[in-house]
Structures are given as structure tokens and as C-alpha cells.
Amino acid sequence: MTDVSVTSPCRLRINGEPCTIDIPPSVTLLDLLRERLDLTGTKKGCDHGQCGACTVLVNGKRVKSCLILAVSIPDAEVTTIEGLSRDGQMHPMQQAFLDQDAFQCGYCTPGQIMSAVALMEEGHVHTREEIREFMSGNLCRCGAYNGILDAIEQVIAQQQQDRAGEAA
């Protein structure tokens, strides 16, 4: 039996802000965010790493926050959907999701967006098929898959335009 009253110190940076909290070691990063820090933008869809709704960035890489114990990643930089907008400006991926109707109920959306942002960094965006493959860890029961692909391609096109603009 695990003693849920024994706590350990947990030190993270969440969306740029330092966060220090004593929690039982069995608390997942997902439950820390949702239940103790009131950052409910990160969603719980299965708690088993099977659906991707809880995707956040840890040190810039996409991870399923339900599979990580919060105390196991000391000093990590965590970015959630709440930290994606800067100075009230939506991230281009958030805007693209709006433009392309890339969601319906909105519950898997934060995870899809975080995953898509990381995907761009990973560079797995050469074809629609490749994007499909590398986004398949994020399930959407409303079936907004076409719109999500369109949103990612909208951001790719914008980046290419921006780069062409800089070159010229």
C-alpha cells in the first residue's frame, strides 16, 4: 500500500512561472495541473496514455502528462495550453484551429494543439500522410481530423510565407 499522506517536494517551471509544491509521489503531472494548480486546460481522457488529451510540452517535447509522475521531472520546463498564447495573442496554431473548424466539443483540442506545435518542431510535416501518422496519438471522438490537418497545413504555409518574406 502506498501512503498517500507522505509528500515529496516538487519543483517545476510551468508556463514560465516557478512552481514549488509538496505532493505525494503518486500524483501525475496531469493531476497536479488539473487538481492542484487549477490549470484545467490540459484534459484527462483516459489516464493511460492512450488518447493524447493530456499532451503538454516538457522541455519542449510533447509528452502525455498522465504517464509522468510530477516529482520525477525536477526543474523541468512545462508548457500547457494556457501558456501557449503570448501577451493575449493566440499562437498561430490556436488561430488555425479556429479558422479551420478543427474541433467540435473542444475536449481533445488542447492536446491536439500542443501535439501539433511539437510536431512542427519535430519536422514531421512533409506530407498529409506523414502528419496523419505523427498525430495519431491524439484521438478525437468528434472526428475533426480533416480540420486538424488543415489547421496544421495553414501554419506550415504561413511559416513558409514568413521565411520567403525574410529571404526576400
Add this chain to the structure above:
Amino acid sequence: MTLHSAKIGQPVSRIDGLAKVTGQARYAAEPHPAGMLYGFIVNSPIARGRIETIRDEAARAVPGVVEIMTHLNRPHSALFEKSYMDGLGVPGSPYRPLHDAEISFNGQPVAVVLAETFEAAREAAMLLEVDYERWPHNADFEASLHQKYMPSKTRSNYVPPKSRGNAAEAYALSPIKIEGRYHLAPEHHNPMEMHATTVIAEDDGTFTVWDKTQGPQAVQAYLTSALSLSKDQVRVRNPYVGGAFGSGLRAQHNVFLAALGAKMLKRSVRITLTRQQMFTHVFRPEAVMNIALGAQPDGTLQSMIVDGVTDTSRFEHNMENLVIWGLINYKCPNATADYKVAPRDTYTSSDMRAPGAATGVNLFEMAVDEMAYACNMDPLAFRLHNYSDIDAMHDMPLTSKALKEAMHEGAERFGWYNRPIAPKSMRDGKELIGWGMATGIWDAMFSPTSARATLIADGRLHIATAASDIGTGTYTILAQTASEAFGIPIEMIDIELGDSTLPECPTEGGSWTAASAGAAVWLACQSLREKLFKTLGKSGNISAWLTAGLSNNTTVLQDGFLQDKDADENLRLSLSEALSLTGQDRLEVEETAKPGLRGTISQMRKARFTHSAVFCEVRVDEELGIVRVTRLVNAVAAGRIMNPKTAASQVRGAMVMATGMALHEESLMDERVGRFMNHNFAEYHIPAHADIPDMDVLFVEEKDREVSPLGVKGVGEIGMCGTAAAIANAIFHATGQRHRSLPITPGN
């Protein structure tokens, strides 16, 4: 920037989108009241029997555990079964959580641990020891068929099949016959948000209940009745719902148990089901349909005989409109159908997206494809040959049916006309290619609904109705409706939904919300404009142009300004100015949209449906049997489309779910324990990005002034109906092999 009124029919982006893409939208498990307890449900591992003893010492010893609620110590709840009946319930004895020691299904809640933290509640739940007396059970669908029956009291929305001609004789005499047993595996709704409830115990002794539901007023009525609370003690809210697809039609046990715990301890309580527990309640019933069709060699249908069964629990009689769709949609002189339910020791099956039709239409359309091949006809030509312009089962005219147009436009878009008829005639390397099609049909419903429209001091328009937006785009289409009806930019409108205290609106479902809530908002906005004009006319301190305009009926309200349509456009008045001239700080109306006399007569005389034609391309790996859907076109005739952007998403979403029905989704029963054993996303596969091709949805023009006040039919379900059959039929065309059981997996 000048703001303009949005119109019905424009592709407006979702107005609730900003909250959703930034993570600000709060769902049922997300408010966090001070002192809240976490509830964790303990489920029965047996299907039938009774609880003998509960040993809770170890569980209670877990630090942070406050209470363990069981049938032995729960607070008072209503005594009589009828108090647990919910608005969309089915005949029979509703399940009463923690009522007594008896176990009627595997997964039945036997206790709720209430603790200070989620981790403590979960830990204690695992330590609770429960001994059971086991009774024999049956959870096997095939075995339950021997006990099939027709409930003496049927569901209120049940449409009994109506026979015509002499189907048996005509079948015997038909030169071309097909006959088959078609089957659908049970499916679970699996919305991404798990069912959850947060009950906030307010200081004044009332409860604010955030619940994942499609009907806040239905849950409010259920809780007050089942927990013997007064009506003003319970307020139910669901401003955002993370999908539901029917799982939120009835009040689920999590809301009852969370409220019971809050009542017991007078504290706020949250219960979130685990994904595994999502498989312990509602599901789409398993179904079997025996279909026999007879035709002339020229493809003229002579006889249709349909006999179908769906499963239900031992305590409730869930029924579906399973067998009627082919009889309604096809011209055929002789037809008959029979429907029964089969009981097994599980929780009661329930409505899932397009209940009855998703199963009945898809399985029937697979049989139609077989018949077309038996007649050596193109499946589209066969359907056109047997096309009915009326509801052939009730011999009733229809308000509209642009299915023929949908068939042609869809076929054109897909490129159907180049299709070789013979199966297994297209190939690309190791992959066989097949093209299949099917048609879809679903009810177009309209229910009385109320809405309130309020003009407030800053000139904004506030709209309220107790509808639920479960991802359906309701916020957005109601804003468009209000914008056009009142004459105000969409940016100046606030839409409030998802609260039991708002004007009455039926539970969201069955694709009726757009037509019904839309009509109510339209009516309320028109009425508010009249009230504004009337009140201004009486106020006496308005300018000359407005006085003249109001008396000559030349005053218009447009893009948020009062103007005179015949006068200089510089003479105009903003809504906040207009309101201040009336001397009031707000103007408010509430209206109810009802069918009315003309509508009621129309409903008696004419049938009303949405239709579709679906075309599909699959590629099948000849060696491995793996099927990929590579193209899907759906041409939909659904009356007036309020927002083509959100409507197309609705249809695409249902097509994704139908792809799951055709190829992936199957809840597997372990008959020995009576439990669905693949209760997670790894073993119950729902379509992922890589499973879904680019889908083409087109809306066929269909003007229908009769079906509902705004000419709207609704699009939430239609994408389910026909799509799975089109995929199955394409697989036959690719491989030459008939599969009569869904899903079609490489294993079968």
C-alpha cells in the same frame, strides 16, 4: 471596423472557439470549490447476485478518506421506482444506485469512497473488500435471443413497423432472392471527456451541479425527484460538454452518486469516471437483422422481409427503431418487419448517435447492395429504380426528399459513373480497390422550445435557452439566427446555454436542436424588436425622423442601428441610445416556438426525414486483409443549412464514427463474468488520424418551408446512416467477399 450582421447560412467560425483553443472552457470536472471531496466509485465484479459483506477498515484507514458510502449508510433517497424515471428513460425499472444489496449488472457501483484527494480516494477504493453471493447470469447475446420479446409498454418514440401486401408470398414468387443474417457488435460512445459531475454545496444549502449531460433540465428534474430535493435546491449547469453522442441523454449514475455524497456530507463532491468505468454504463445495443429481399430480374423490388432484435438489460426495455428504414425509403409493393428485444444481465443499452438508424439503415443498405448484385445492376441504378417519393411504409407524402439529387451530385463528385460493376476488378500493386455506395435516412424532428432575448444597457443582445452545445455548434448557429432576426452584429451577442434555470429546451439529441432552438431564438428576437419599436414609439422624446419612421413602418434595425430605410443613412441610432430613450435599463421577451395548428396538421399528414448518399473507396491489402478507407463523399439533403462550416464538421464527424462502426469498434463481452473486457482505447479502437482520409461533404439544395419554422432539418446524425454500409459495400467490390457482420476486421 464596421460590424455587420451575420446571416443564417454563412460559414461563421465557432463563437465558443476562443475559449476552447485557449483551454479556458470549463467542463463538468473542472470547477474547484473550496473543501471539495473526490468520489471514486467501486464497481461490482459480478453480473448478478447480492452483496454479503463489506469490509472497509483498510479503506477507511487511508489518510484523507472522509466517508465510504454504500447501500448500508447512504442518506435517504426516494423510495419509489417512478421517482428515478428520467425524461428520456425507457420502460421498465430504472437502476437505482446504492439502493440495496442486489447486483443486476457487472460494473454496478457498490460503494463510493469520498476523500480529500483524488489519490486517496483511488487508493482506498482499491482496498475496499466486498463479498458477494453469486447468482447465475447470462451476458451472451446469442443465448439471450431465445428470450426475445416485445415489451408490453413501448418507448414513447417507438415507431411500430407497418406491413403492406403479402411479403411472404411475394418473396416465394420472386425470381431473384437474397437472404442473410446481418449483425452489429455493441459499441460504446466513448466521448473524449469521461462522464463527470462536480456538485458545489452552496452556503445557502442549495447545490449547483456541473454535469456532463445533454439535458441540464432533465438532470435537474431527475435529481430533485430521486433525492427528494425541492426544485429550487438544485441547479444543473453544462456550458461545455466534451462530446456525448447520446451517452448524456439520460442522467448517469455519477451525477446521482455525487449529489448523494454532497447531500450526505453537506460538502462539495466531484466524481469522474475512469475510462474503464465508461464501459460500465450505456452502449449501443448489439443487433441482429435477418433480411430477405425478392426482386424481378429487371431489379424491381417485390418483397422486403426484415426481422430484427437488439439487446436490453433484465430490468429495462430499451428499444430502437431498427427495422423500419428500408420499408420507409424504398418503393416495394410487399413488405413486412418484426422487432423484438433480448434481455441479458448487463446495464441497459442506450441511444448512441442515430439510434436505430445507424444500425438499421447500414445493415439494410448492405443487403440492398447484395440485391443489386443479384440483379446484376449498378447499386446506384438499383436504388434509383426502386426510389420512393413518399414514406412508403406509412403511405404518407414527405415535406421534401432531395435524395435523388444527392445521389446524382454525390456520384458526380466521386466519379462513380466510371465504375466497373464486377467485384475485384480494380487493383494497385498488392492492394485491391473497391467502390461502394449507400443511402442514408434519419428523422427531421422539431420540439417545442423556449428562448429569452434581452437588450441590455450597453446595446448588447443577450440570448438564453437551456440547450446544450455538445460540440454541435449550437452557440454559433443561435448567434447567427439572433444576428439576422434582430439585426445586430454577431460580436454584440452573448449566448447563454447549458443551465437548468434558463428557458425550457428539450434535451439535446436526435438532430432536433438546430431546428427547435433556432426557431425559438428567431421568434424571441423578432418579438424583442417589435417590443423595442413599440416602447420607443410611446416614449415621446425621440427625434422627428424616428417618430415618422415608426409610424410609417419605415424604421429598420440593421447591423445594430435603428435607421429609416427611406431617409438619410446618417440619421441613425445605436441600440444603447435607443434603449436609454425608452427610459428602461433592459428590454426582455421570452417566446416559445411550437408547431402551431398548421404545423401540427402537417406533422399528422406528412413525414419528414433527412437523406444522404454516401460514396466510398477502399483499398484492401490482399495478403493481410487490412482495409484502408481512401475516399469518402457524402451528399446530404437536410433542408436549410444554418452554417455550412459547422454542419460539414458534424457530418464528417459522424462519418468518422461510422468508419469505426464499419472497421474498428466492437465491445467484446466476457460472458463468464458479464463484462465488456476491452474497456480502454488500446483495445477498443476508435478511428485515429491515420484511419481517416480527406472527406468530402456536400449539401444538396432542399427548400422545405414545412419541416420546421426555419426550414432546418438538422445534421447531427445523418453522417452515421449509410456511411458504414458504403464502406462494407466497397469492401465487397474490392474483394468479392461479402461480410454481413460489423465491424469488418482483418480477423474475419
